[in-house]
Amino acid sequence: MLGDVPVVVDRGRYEDAVTPWEERSWRTGALAWTAGALAGRGLRPAGEWRVRLRPWSVLVRVPVEGRDAVWFKASPPASAFEGALTEALARWVPGRVLEPLAVDARRGWSLLPDGGPLFRDVLARGTTGPGVWEELVRQYAAMQHALTPHTPEITGLGVPGVPVTALPGVFDRIDDTPLPPHERESLRKLRPRLPDWCAELTALGVPDALDHADLHDGQVFRPGPGRFTFFDWGDALVSHPFASLAVPARRAREEHGPRVLPRLRDA
Structure with a gap:
């Protein structure tokens, strides 16, 4: 019982x-x-x-x-x-x-x-190099691309949609976030450049796609070499797919230094 x-x-x-x-x-x-x-x-x-x-x-x-x-x-x-x-x-x-x-x-x-070993636990063994991060973001990008035709169905499930044109408005709610005051002030200084950055992204013609929004090494399983399983979609949204790079890039930089960033961008 x-x-x-x-x-x-x-x-x-x-x-x-x-x-x-x-x-x-x-x-x-x-x-x-x-x-x-x-x-x-x-x-x-x-x-x-x-x-x-x-x-x-x-x-x-x-x-x-x-x-x-x-x-x-x-x-x-x-x-x-x-x-x-x-x-x-x-x-x-x-x-x-x-x-x-x-x-x-x-x-x-x-x-x-159960999804197998967490990617975080695999990294803790110290047996992987920066190439494993490249493969992770490459596989995630391929998945985003495959999901692009399903974007209307994804938002129909209740997943929030935040198109590039809406990002300045989202940014202006920065005071509602738990960021420390000095970080909020640093970001406010970038606000005048934000519309131009959004216009540049829009001009690329890359459609919005599913963004995990928290794609760190504790949100990915690595059940075997070269394989990744993505999970924990509670923060997901539909927005510009390039946004998905921010979290894994930050984590990979902590692990391997700034030299890894161009490789992740290219991947």
Whole structure:
């Protein structure tokens, strides 16, 4: 019975964060839905369920008899599209993303398989060079290109659309962000140049595409050499595809220095 399942809760640095997990009825419903989705695939949970609570999501690692663990994820209202988007991506670009075991699009719930080693853990072994970052961004760009015909369907799932022409307006909401004051001031000095940069991007004729928006090494699996699986689409939007380079480029620069940046741009 679910009431007998041992559950361990990890709140990390967010002891005071309020999540749906605190509501008994929500918690019971989420666990029952997970167990039911597993049963529908002939699977049974086994052992301790590990719950990771963060202000932006509820994540539960569920051990399963005879196979790797699976993951229940509840996205917040602003990212409620994530489950449906992941499900659609698995159809459109199979092998590039996780294929959900179950999705409840109305409630923003997903049940996902294990994706293998995190790219971050592979990097920590110290056995890779800058070329692995080039291959990552090359594969992601190829996926973006393949998804371009599906852009209307992606926004139809509720994924926000932020075309290049809207970027100055987005920038002007900078005071609503948690950036430190000195960083906001540095960015404000660039504001007069922003319309020209947007016009330059528009003139290239590259259509908007799916932007993961947080493509760091903890959001990518590396199940084998030369293979990457992209996941965690809660911050996704449809915008200029070149924006997707910012996060991996920053992380790769931390690892290999500025000399890696032209290589990533070309990739």
